[in-house]
Amino acid sequence: MVEAPVSGIGRLVAWTVIRRAPTSFKGRSPYVVIVVDLDCGLRVTGRGNGEIDSFTAGAPMRCTGRDEDTAFFDVTRERQT
Amino acid sequence: MRDVIVAGIGSTVFGKHPDVDIQTLGVRAASAAIADAGLSRSDVGALYLGNFVAGPLIGQEVLAGLVADGLGLPQIPCTKVEGACASGGIAFRHAYLAVANGMCDVAIAVGVEKMTSADTASVTAALNCALDNRSDGGSGLTFPGLFGLAWRVHEDRYGTTREQVSAVVRKNKGNGLLNPLAQMGATLTDEMIAASVPICDPLRLFDCCPASDGAAAVVLVAAERARSLQQPPVRVLASAQTRGSARIAGHPDLCTFEATISAARLAYKQAGIEASDVDFVELHDCFSIAEIIDAEDLGYVPRGKGGIFAREGRTAVGGDRPINPSGGLLSKGHPVGATGIGQIFEAVLQLRGAHPNQVSSARIGLTHNLGGTGVACIVNILGGPDA
Numbered sequence: 382m383v384e385a386p387v388s389g390i391g392r393l394v395a396w397t398v399i400r401r402a403p404t405s406f407k408g409r410s411p412y413v414v415i416v417v418d419l420d421c422g423l424r425v426t427g428r429g430n431g432e433i434d435s436f437t438a439g440a441p442m443r444c445t446g447r448d449e450d451t452a453f454f455d456v457t458r459e460r461q462t
Numbered sequence: 463m464r465d466v467i468v469a470g471i472g473s474t475v476f477g478k479h480p481d482v483d484i485q486t487l488g489v490r491a492a493s494a495a496i497a498d499a500g501l502s503r504s505d506v507g508a509l510y511l512g513n514f515v516a517g518p519l520i521g522q523e524v525l526a527g528l529v530a531d532g533l534g535l536p537q538i539p540c541t542k543v544e545g546a547c548a549s550g551g552i553a554f555r556h557a558y559l560a561v562a563n564g565m566c567d568v569a570i571a572v573g574v575e576k577m578t579s580a581d582t583a584s585v586t587a588a589l590n591c592a593l594d595n596r597s598d599g600g601s602g603l604t605f606p607g608l609f610g611l612a613w614r615v616h617e618d619r620y621g622t623t624r625e626q627v628s629a630v631v632r633k634n635k636g637n638g639l640l641n642p643l644a645q646m647g648a649t650l651t652d653e654m655i656a657a658s659v660p661i662c663d664p665l666r667l668f669d670c671c672p673a674s675d676g677a678a679a680v681v682l683v684a685a686e687r688a689r690s691l692q693q694p695p696v697r698v699l700a701s702a703q704t705r706g707s708a709r710i711a712g713h714p715d716l717c718t719f720e721a722t723i724s725a726a727r728l729a730y731k732q733a734g735i736e737a738s739d740v741d742f743v744e745l746h747d748c749f750s751i752a753e754i755i756d757a758e759d760l761g762y763v764p765r766g767k768g769g770i771f772a773r774e775g776r777t778a779v780g781g782d783r784p785i786n787p788s789g790g791l792l793s794k795g796h797p798v799g800a801t802g803i804g805q806i807f808e809a810v811l812q813l814r815g816a817h818p819n820q821v822s823s824a825r826i827g828l829t830h831n832l833g834g835t836g837v838a839c840i841v842n843i844l845g846g847p848d849a
Contacts, residue, residue, distance in 0.1 A: 395716055397610030398663040399602055403587035406602040407566035414603045416611060416710055420828050424711035426598045433663070 389444025389452070391419035396436040414419055417442050417454060427452040463562040465685035468696045468844065470499025471807045476676035476794045478578045484516055484525065488533035488574040491677035495570060496533075499681040500692040503533055506681075507566025509540040510557045512549030512573040513590040513799035519580055519729030529572055533734030538566075546592035547748060548833030549573065550678070550802025551840030555701045557682050558842075562580020562698075567684045572805065574677035575797035585673050588663075589798070594709040598704025605671055608710070608835060609749040610662040615717040616751060617664075619766070624664070626769030628655045630750045630839040631668050633778055634786050640818045643804070646672050647793040669750040678749035680810070696813045699826070700732035700843040706836040719836035722759035728832075729841040732760075734825065737761040740843070742812060742821040744805040745830035747790040756830055757785055760841070779819045787812065787819040802831035802840060825849045 394416040402410040413429035413436065427444070428451055429436055435456050442454040472494025474487055482490075490509070496503055511526040522528070526540035543552045550573030557571035558719070576583050586604050593599040593608075616622045631650060638647025650668060658667035688695060706721030707713055730736055743762055747753035754768030763771045763783055771777050777785040782835040788794065788808035791801060809827040817824075826849050829842045 394582065395611040395614045397607045397614070397665075399604055399607050400660050400661075400662055401582060401604070401606070402602060403590050403604060404583040405587065407583050409602070412602055414601045414607050414611075416716065426601045426603060426710050428601055437698065453600070 387419060387421040389419065391417040391438040391442050393436060393438060393442050394418055394424070395438065398433055398460065402434050415454060425452060427454055463803045464564060466558055466561045466698045467567065467683050467685050467688040468680050468806065469683040469688055469691045470495040470501065470681035470699065471695065472479065472498055473643055473678040473804060473807045474676050475643050475645060476674045476797055478677040480579060484520065484522055484574055484576045485528050485532045487576065487675065487677040488525065488529035488572050491679040492529060492533055492570055492572045495679035498693065499683065501568060501681065503535050505568045506535055506538060506570050507758045508538055508557065508560045508569040509535060510553040510569065510571045511540070511542045512553035512802060513542060513575060514544060514546055514549050515591065515798060516576065516772055518591060519588045525574065529574070545838035546834035547746065547796070547800040548802060548831045548838040548840055550804070551831030551836065552703065554680065554803055554806055554842065555703050555840050558698050558701050561682050561684050561767050567687045569682050570679060571682065572677065572679040573800035573802055575799045576676050577673040577797065586704060591805045597709045598713065606665050606740050606749065609751050610665050612717045612755060613664055616755065619717070619735035622639065622769040623755065624656060625652055625678040627669065627754065628652045628775045629772040630747070630753045631655050631792060633772065634747060634790040634792040635780065637787055637819050638789025641789045641794065642818070644794040646795055647719050647789055664777065671748050671791035671796040674797040675807055676795065676797035676800045678800045678807050679804050680803055694814050694847045696810045696848065697845045698812045698842065699845045700729040701840065702732060703838065703840045704728065705836045705838055706839045708835055710835065713836065717755055719755065719759055719832060719839065721836045721839035722756060722830065722832060725839040725841040726760045729843050733843040735843065740828045741824045741826050741827055742784040742787055743828040743830060744786055744788055744808050746832040747786055747792050748796055750792065753785060753790065754833065779821055784821045787821055805829040805831060806842065809844050810815060813844055
C-alpha cells in the first residue's frame with residue numbers, strides 16, 4: 382500500500398457538538414465533530430472550524446490541515462461549478 | 463439443533479453499587495438464575511460472560527473464570543466475550559448454541575459491568591474503545607456524538623422532531639418507575655427534557671442512558687431436560703448474530719444499522735414469523751434517537767415513522783407496538799456487558815406473565831442488542847408457553 386494525496390474538498394454529511402469530552406480531549410470542549418464526503422469518494426470523520434451554527438447538511442467543506450489526531454475543515458462558500 | 467428453554471433468570475438492580483466488587487455482582491445474578499431454574503451449580507456445563515470495560519476501567523480481566531470461582535462451578539469451559547454493548551447478547555447466543563448443539567445440557571450466560579466509580583471523562587474514554595480509533599476516535603468523537611450525527615440525518619430525512627424523540631424518553635423513564643431493577647425511572651415533561659444539560663447537540667442529558675453497575679444472568683436448558691423445571695417454559699425461537707462496520711465511513715447510511723436489519727431478517731426466518739407477530743420488543747435504546755432507529759431497522763415500525771409512533775403512544779405498554787416496557791436502557795442504565803442479558807431477563811418475565819409493566823397476552827418477544835457503531839448485533843426471539 383502507498384499513500385496517495387487526495388483533495389480535501391467535499392460536502393458535510395452530519396455534525397455534532399461534543400460538550401462532554403473523553404479524558405484526552407478534556408478542556409477542549411465544546412468542539413464540532415463532522416462527517417464529510419470528499420469529492421474523491423472517501424467519507425472521513427474530522428473536526429469543523431468556525432461557529433457552531435454555521436454547519437448545515439450539504440455545506441461545501443475544505444480541509445485546512447491536520448494535527449496528529451484528526452483533520453480539520455472549514456465551511457466554504459458555494460463553489461462555482 | 464435441539465430446542466432450548468430459558469429455565470432461570472437472575473439480576474441485580476442496575477444502578478450504583480459502590481461497595482460491591484464486580485465478582486460479587488456477577489455471582490449474585492448467576493446464583494439467582496441457577497436457583498430460579500431449580501438447578502444446582504454442579505449441573506452447569508458451560509459459562510459465557512459478557513463484559514466490555516472492566517480491563518481499561520478497573521484493571522480486572524479473566525472475569526469468566528473469576529465469576530465461576532465465586533460460584534464454585536465445576537471445571538467447565540468459562541469464556542468471556544466482548545462486542546462492546548453487544549457483549550451480553552453475544553454471551554447469551556453462545557450459551558444458547560452450546561446447549562442447542564448438544565455440547566452440554568445446561569449453560570449459563572452472565573453479563574456484568576462496573577462503571578459508576580470512575581469519573582465521566584474516564585468512562586467516556588473507556589467506552590471509546592468501541593470506536594475505530596484510527597479513523598474516528600482521533601476526532602474527539604464520543605458515543606453520544608455518534609448518535610448526535612445519526613439524529614441530524616434522521617431529522618433531515620424524515621422530519622423527526624424534538625418532541626417525537628422526547629416522547630421516547632418520557633415513555634421509557636415512566637416505564638422505569640415501576641421496574642424495581644431500574645434506578646433512573648422518572649416522570650419527565652418535554653420542557654424538562656429539552657432544558658436538560660446539553661451533552662452533544664442535539665442530545666441532552668435525558669436523551670442518554672446513565673452509566674450503571676449491574677449484573678444479569680440466564681440459565682439455558684435443553685428442552686428435553688426441562689420438563690421438571692419450576693417456571694413456565696420460555697423457548698428460544700431464534701438467535702441471530704451479525705456484524706457491521708466498526709468505522710463511521712463503513713456505514714453508507716448514518717441513520718441505519720445494517721447489522722440490525724440483517725439480524726432481524728435472520729431471526730424472523732429462524733422463528734418462522736414476521737415482525738407483526740411480535741408482541742413486544744426490548745431494544746437497544748442507548749440514546750433516545752437509537753430507539754427510533756432500531757425500531758425501524760427491526761421492521762417493527764415503518765421506516766421514518768419511529769418518532770410519530772412514539773408521539774402517538776403506539777409504543778407504550780398498552781399500545782399496538784410496545785417497545786421497552788421495562789423502561790429500557792434509558793431508565794435501567796447501561797451496565798454495558800450486562801445489558802444484553804438484562805433484556806432477556808425482562809422478556810422472560812413478560813412471557814411468564816409476571817412483569818410489573820405487563821404487555822397483555824404477550825406470547826412472542828424480541829430482544830435487540832447492538833454493539834458500538836453497529837459492529838455487532840444480536841436479535842433473539844423468545845416464545846412463552848402459549849406461543
